[in-house]
Amino acid sequence: MTGRRSWLLIVWLAFGFAFLYVPILLLVLYSFNDSRLVTVWGGFSARWYVELARNERIQEAAALSLFVAATSATVATALGSLAALALGRFGRFRLRLPMTAMLAAPLVMPEVITGLSLLLLFVTLGQAIGWPTQRGFATIVIAHATFGLAYVTVIVQARLRLLDPAIEEAAADLGATPWRSFLTVTLPMLAPALLAGWLLAFTLSLDDLVIASFTSGPGATTLPMVIYSSVRLGVSPQVNALASLFVVAAAILVAAASRFIKPGAGG
Amino acid sequence: MTAGSRGFRFSVISAPMLWLAAFFLSPFVIVFAISLVAASDGQPPFASPLLMSNLTFDNYRLLVGDDLYAFAFGNSVRIAATSTVLCLLLGYPMAYAIVRAPQAMRNGLLLLVVLPFWTSFLIRVYAWMILLRPSGLINLALQGLGVIDQPLPLIANQFAVHLGIVYSYLPFMVLPIYAALERLDPALLEAAFDLGCRPWRAFWRVTVPLSAPGIIAGCLLVFIPAVGEFVIPDLLGGPDTPMIGRVLWTEFFSNRDWPAAAAVATALLVALVGPIVVFQILERRGAES
Numbered sequence: 001m002t003g004r005r006s007w008l009l010i011v012w013l014a015f016g017f018a019f020l021y022v023p024i025l026l027l028v029l030y031s032f033n034d035s036r037l038v039t040v041w042g043g044f045s046a047r048w049y050v051e052l053a054r055n056e057r058i059q060e061a062a063a064l065s066l067f068v069a070a071t072s073a074t075v076a077t078a079l080g081s082l083a084a085l086a087l088g089r090f091g092r093f094r095l096r097l098p099m100t101a102m103l104a105a106p107l108v109m110p111e112v113i114t115g116l117s118l119l120l121l122f123v124t125l126g127q128a129i130g131w132p133t134q135r136g137f138a139t140i141v142i143a144h145a146t147f148g149l150a151y152v153t154v155i156v157q158a159r160l161r162l163l164d165p166a167i168e169e170a171a172a173d174l175g176a177t178p179w180r181s182f183l184t185v186t187l188p189m190l191a192p193a194l195l196a197g198w199l200l201a202f203t204l205s206l207d208d209l210v211i212a213s214f215t216s217g218p219g220a221t222t223l224p225m226v227i228y229s230s231v232r233l234g235v236s237p238q239v240n241a242l243a244s245l246f247v248v249a250a251a252i253l254v255a256a257a258s259r260f261i262k263p264g265a266g267g
Numbered sequence: 268m269t270a271g272s273r274g275f276r277f278s279v280i281s282a283p284m285l286w287l288a289a290f291f292l293s294p295f296v297i298v299f300a301i302s303l304v305a306a307s308d309g310q311p312p313f314a315s316p317l318l319m320s321n322l323t324f325d326n327y328r329l330l331v332g333d334d335l336y337a338f339a340f341g342n343s344v345r346i347a348a349t350s351t352v353l354c355l356l357l358g359y360p361m362a363y364a365i366v367r368a369p370q371a372m373r374n375g376l377l378l379l380v381v382l383p384f385w386t387s388f389l390i391r392v393y394a395w396m397i398l399l400r401p402s403g404l405i406n407l408a409l410q411g412l413g414v415i416d417q418p419l420p421l422i423a424n425q426f427a428v429h430l431g432i433v434y435s436y437l438p439f440m441v442l443p444i445y446a447a448l449e450r451l452d453p454a455l456l457e458a459a460f461d462l463g464c465r466p467w468r469a470f471w472r473v474t475v476p477l478s479a480p481g482i483i484a485g486c487l488l489v490f491i492p493a494v495g496e497f498v499i500p501d502l503l504g505g506p507d508t509p510m511i512g513r514v515l516w517t518e519f520f521s522n523r524d525w526p527a528a529a530a531v532a533t534a535l536l537v538a539l540v541g542p543i544v545v546f547q548i549l550e551r552r553g554a555e556s
Contacts, residue, residue, distance in 0.1 A: 005466070006367065013364040013376070016357060020383050020437065023394035026404060030397065038397060039404050083283035090276060095284055102287040104547040108488060110495020110539070112512045113532045116519060117294030120529065124297050146290045149283065178275035207387045210497050214519070224389050231393050231502065235400065243390040250385040258378055 024247055031240035038235040048241040055238065058226055065206055065223040068137060072144035073201035077194055079145070080152025080201075085182065087153070088160035089168070106150040115214030118143045122215065135217030143215040144208060148201030155200065159193030160186075199257060203250070295536065302326050302529035326530035336531070339509040340538070346425065346500075346510065347493035350432035351440075354489050355482065357433065358440035362481075363474075365441075366448040377445065384438045392431055392502050399427055399503070423505030431499040436492070440485040447481025448474070480549055487546040491539055511535055 031049075035042025052058065083103060087096070106114065122132055122139050132139055167189070171181040187194070209224035216222065227243075230236050303322045330336045365376045383391060398404050401418040409415045421427060451474065459469040475482075497512040504510065511531065519528040 009360060009364040009367060012360045016361040017379055019434065023398055024383065024386065024391065027394040027397060039400070039402055039407055079283045079286050082279045086280045086283070090280070093276070093280060095280060099284060100551050101547050102291050104550040105543055106291060108491040108543060108546055110492050110512060110535065112495050112497050112515045113536055116515065116528055116532050117298040118290065120297045120301050120525070121290070121294040142290055146286070149286065178272045203385050207389065209389050224387070227389055231396070235397055239393065243387070243393060246390055247386050251382065254378065254382050254385050258374070
């Protein structure tokens with residue numbers, strides 16, 4: 001590679017990162033803007049953070065979102081690690097093809113399709129068996145766990161490939177039952193990937209507007225739904241403050257996770 | 268195989284399978300069934316699609332008959348395709364540069380690509396609203412510098428939708444290409460050079476073909492969801508950029524016509540089945556290699 005060409009590459013990479021980060025950094029900067037007119041600089045101030053701390057509607061929505069995200073990520077991680085184990089360790093089995101198909105499709109499925117189809121399922125179930133009587137926490141958790149499951153499987157499967165099956169075979173040779181070997185040998189070795197998968201499912205759930213809007217009902221408003229209804233009316237300084245908190249939390253989380261999770265664990 | 272291990276295999280396979288069958292597969296059957304019910308029933312309880320007499324193709328006739336749907340559909344595919352190409356043009360050199368970076372820096376650079384993905388999608392789209400509005404930062408800066416007198420129309424048009432899609436989906440393009448390039452054996456390139464191949468030619472004849480699985484996976488990861496995108500056209504687009512995801516949303520939330528929304532969803536899904544199957548084959552190969 002010639003020097004000129006590698007300079008071009010570095011400039012291109014820097015441009016790409018600037019494109020990715022400048023809008024986010026400006027958003028954080030302007031969250032400290034005293035002026036109500038979001039883009040006119042009126043001096044440094046933390047007043048929007050104070051107003052945010054007083055906004056009960058946003059806090060209720062944030063609490064619901066965190067609760068939904070934690071529950072759905074846990075369900076997704078439990079089911080996703082089983083799916084990864086089946087695909088990574090069981091060789092050929094009859095349902096392998098449908099399983100891989102149903103795990104790959106949610107990664108690319110447009111959210112409006114997933115959202116509408118789950119809603120119609122819940123409505124049909126409600127008519128047929130009387131559950132769910134109304135949509136809210138449980139229906140959003142089911143919807144989020146379903147797409148979270150696909151992401152968790154990808155991450156856990158990638159990690160499983162790096163693990164030597166001989167260790168699990170040794171456990172079996174020494175008389176451990178399959179469940180015991182899974183719980184005491186495989187799962188602990190997968191811990192970093194399980195954490196990465198859980199965090200990804202958690203983040204995706206916290207972030208989702210479209211699927212939650214379809215599967216939620218009256219009385220259950222998640223944080224993205226509040227942000228969306230506020231943003232539709234125009235830019236808002238309180239949303240800037242909230243968005244900045246999101247960005248800082250994500251940065252801390254990813255930095256911490258990257259120290260804890262060894263490279264190659266995915267995520 | 269012992270009875271215990273057969274029971275273990277059975278439970279490990281069936282738990283996620285049952286979940287996926289119940290909450291991923293069966294909803295599609297229901298969407299299709301409800302798309303065949305008369306639109307006059309609008310909202311639940313619906314006429315049962317199990318009775319032949321209740322079935323009608325009216326919702327699909329509406330899709331074909333009203334130009335709005337065809338226009339929105341063509342528009343979505345076109346905007347998604349252009350954005351995917353732009354994403355590739357921006358993302359491929361980025362992935363290439365990261366692979367070529369010193370080993371110690373690679374993970375850090377990769378993390379910088381992934382980080383925006385962990386912040387809220389909605390918020391990243393919102394960040395562009397602040398920049399692109401008529402009274403947004405870009406227009407204010409240009410006016411302050413005296414480059415323009417009137418604000419440029421940067422938002423509520425196709426330009427903003429393309430920008431939003433490229434911005435939001437860029438990590439999905441860079442990551443699979445990076446993974447493919449990283450696996451590429453440098454000995455192959457050296458062999459090409461030893462045989463007198465020039466760098467550009469080696470790049471086109473060796474590097475690009477060998478990273479093709481990553482390129483295709485990246486393109487599908489951007490294109491398929493972008494066709495049905497709702498948030499980006501809704502917040503950054505305007506009246507001239509109807510996209511099918513937004514049409515579906517409006518049918519459902521504003522017009523309250525659930526069967527029509529179900530018909531739009533079915534049509535969109537049928538159109539995307541081809542790309543989705545290709546994506547699945549790539550995923551399977553990737554998982555098994």
